[in-house]
Amino acid sequence: MKLVTAVIKPYQLDAVKEALHALGVAGLTVSEVQGYGRQKGHTEVYRGAEYTVEFLPKIKVEVLTDEIDVEKIVDAIVGASRTGKIGDGKVWVTSIDEVVRVRTGERGLDAL
Amino acid sequence: MKLVTAVIKPYQLDAVKEALHALGVAGLTVSEVQGYGRQKGHTEVYRGAEYTVEFLPKIKVEVLTDEIDVEKIVDAIVGASRTGKIGDGKVWVTSIDEVVRVRTGERGLDAL
Amino acid sequence: MKLVTAVIKPYQLDAVKEALHALGVAGLTVSEVQGYGRQKGHTEVYRGAEYTVEFLPKIKVEVLTDEIDVEKIVDAIVGASRTGKIGDGKVWVTSIDEVVRVRTGERGLDAL
Ligand SMILES: Nc1ncnc2c1ncn2[C@@H]1O[C@H](COP(=O)(O)OP(=O)(O)OP(=O)(O)O)[C@@H](O)[C@H]1O
Ligand SMILES: Nc1ncnc2c1ncn2[C@@H]1O[C@H](COP(=O)(O)OP(=O)(O)OP(=O)(O)O)[C@@H](O)[C@H]1O
Ligand SMILES: Nc1ncnc2c1ncn2[C@@H]1O[C@H](COP(=O)(O)OP(=O)(O)OP(=O)(O)O)[C@@H](O)[C@H]1O
Ligand SMILES: [Mg+2]
Ligand SMILES: [Mg+2]
Ligand SMILES: [Mg+2]
Numbered sequence: 001m002k003l004v005t006a007v008i009k010p011y012q013l014d015a016v017k018e019a020l021h022a023l024g025v026a027g028l029t030v031s032e033v034q035g036y037g038r039q040k041g042h043t044e045v046y047r048g049a050e051y052t053v054e055f056l057p058k059i060k061v062e063v064l065t066d067e068i069d070v071e072k073i074v075d076a077i078v079g080a081s082r083t084g085k086i087g088d089g090k091v092w093v094t095s096i097d098e099v100v101r102v103r104t105g106e107r108g109l110d111a112l
Numbered sequence: 113m114k115l116v117t118a119v120i121k122p123y124q125l126d127a128v129k130e131a132l133h134a135l136g137v138a139g140l141t142v143s144e145v146q147g148y149g150r151q152k153g154h155t156e157v158y159r160g161a162e163y164t165v166e167f168l169p170k171i172k173v174e175v176l177t178d179e180i181d182v183e184k185i186v187d188a189i190v191g192a193s194r195t196g197k198i199g200d201g202k203v204w205v206t207s208i209d210e211v212v213r214v215r216t217g218e219r220g221l222d223a224l
Numbered sequence: 225m226k227l228v229t230a231v232i233k234p235y236q237l238d239a240v241k242e243a244l245h246a247l248g249v250a251g252l253t254v255s256e257v258q259g260y261g262r263q264k265g266h267t268e269v270y271r272g273a274e275y276t277v278e279f280l281p282k283i284k285v286e287v288l289t290d291e292i293d294v295e296k297i298v299d300a301i302v303g304a305s306r307t308g309k310i311g312d313g314k315v316w317v318t319s320i321d322e323v324v325r326v327r328t329g330e331r332g333l334d335a336l
Contacts, residue, residue: 001204002321003204003206006326007253008326017166026149026150027147027148027149027150027202028147028148029119029145029146029147029170029172030145030146030147030167031143031144031145031146031172031255032255033253033254033255034253034254034255035251035252035253035254036251036252037250037251038250038251054241055254058253060253060255064202064204074322074324077326078324078326078329081326082326082327083327084327085327086327087327088325088326088327089326089327090251090288090323090324090325090326090335091323091324091326092225092227092288092320092321092322092323092324093320093321093322093323094206094227094318094319094320094321095206095207095319095321096204096205096206097114097204097205097206097207098186098204098205099202099203099204099205100186100190100202100203100204101200101202102118102120102189102190102193102194102200102201102202102203103194103195103196103197103198103199103200103201105190111202113316115316115318129278138261138262139259139260139261139262139314140259140260141231141257141258141259141282141284142257142258142259142279143255143256143257143258143284176314176316206318207318207319208316208317208318209226209316209317209318209319210298210316210317211314211315211316211317212298212302212314212315212316213312213314214230214232214301214302214305214306214312214313214314214315215306215307215308215309215310215311215312215313217302223314
């Protein structure tokens with residue numbers, strides 16, 4: 001199993017959610033984070049205003065998935081969150097040893 | 113070393129904390145997240161009210177541990193966070209290359 | 225590629241940011257978390273006051289990096305976040321399968 005993590009622009013969350021839903025992705029977890037990439041100290045546009053602050057609000061999206069679906073999930077997230085402007089985000093993939101569904105105790109792919 | 117991550121119902125945090133304490137787990141990190149699982153779009157009860165919203169508040173719990181304790185930590189979290197209702201949560205395990213205690217610089221199992 | 229994760233005292237974030245900047249680290253992601261380590265139930269000083277509460281506010285810092293830079297990044301974070309007092313924090317390293325820059329679609333080391 002794999003965990004796909006994405007840090008995206010907040011207003012791209014709906015597009016990402018819909019793209020994942022269209023793929024049949026069953027669940028996801030989101031959280032509020034702040035960050036910067038390679039343009040630290042340069043301006044980035046957020047809600048129509050230019051910022052030179054270092055940290056900008058971003059949303060972290062996490063999706064647990066069968067390894068077989070990783071590429072299409074990464075592609076869906078990248079496609080849906082791309083605006084073409086700097087700060088669009090980063091997606092990364094981590095290997096997961098085990099997953100458990102709390103309600104049923106199911107493990108592995110059955111827990112997804 | 114391993115990292116056990118759980119996304120649970122907020123009001124189960126105390127039970128999880130106590131179950132981990134009973135196992136002698138030394139530390140943990142929690143954060144506020146939002147999420148949905150397989151019943152996206154269906155109703156789920158939160159604080160006595162039914163919600164059809166997609167995202168519900170959850171708590172993420174993270175525990176760094178020696179590999180030898182992973183199974184009992186997973187079982188303790190699953191046991192303590194289970195209510196039997198949908199949305200009870202998900203637990204997953206990731207392999208960790210290295211851990212460091214900042215104050216002392218200790219590494220590996222000594223850092224836990 | 226690797227992900228270096230640190231949970232540090234909030235007022236050490238600026239020092240960590242500067243230490244990483246001095247190393248040429250291009251980006252990072254931070255979030256608010258709460259946690260405790262081995263002194264759960266004992267007092268820890270936060271903003272000049274002593275707390276016996278279990279959870280204290282911490283900042284989680286995440287840095288995606290080339291494997292070759294992991295040790296110097298870990299050392300920089302540990303050095304910059306150490307005050308010598310309990311609760312200084314924990315740093316851990318996870319292996320990452322893949323990274324993608326959303327704007328360009330670049331993958332692997334090019335995406336960092
Ligand atoms: N090396 C990194 N480690 C951890 N998080 C990162 C890293 N780089 C970027 N991020 C996170 O991803 C967010 C978006 O980064 P961003 O899209 O600006 O990356 P970038 O490499 O600078 O690409 P671009 O040139 O398109 O802006 C940042 O705000 C930060 O939260
Ligand atoms: N595939 C997933 N990827 C990432 N996070 C997930 C995933 N599935 C569930 N989660 C997280 O776990 C939380 C709880 O999920 P939930 O217990 O509803 O899982 P489920 O598989 O739908 O099980 P159940 O049928 O018991 O409801 C979600 O709110 C979400 O934060
Ligand atoms: N085993 C653990 N699992 C997950 N998070 C942890 C763990 N131990 C510590 N943390 C996180 O790191 C933060 C700082 O921990 P802390 O520095 O108190 O570790 P410690 O091992 O008790 O070291 P010290 O003796 O120097 O206090 C905690 O508030 C918590 O968020
Ligand atoms: Mg950038
Ligand atoms: Mg569910
Ligand atoms: Mg401590």
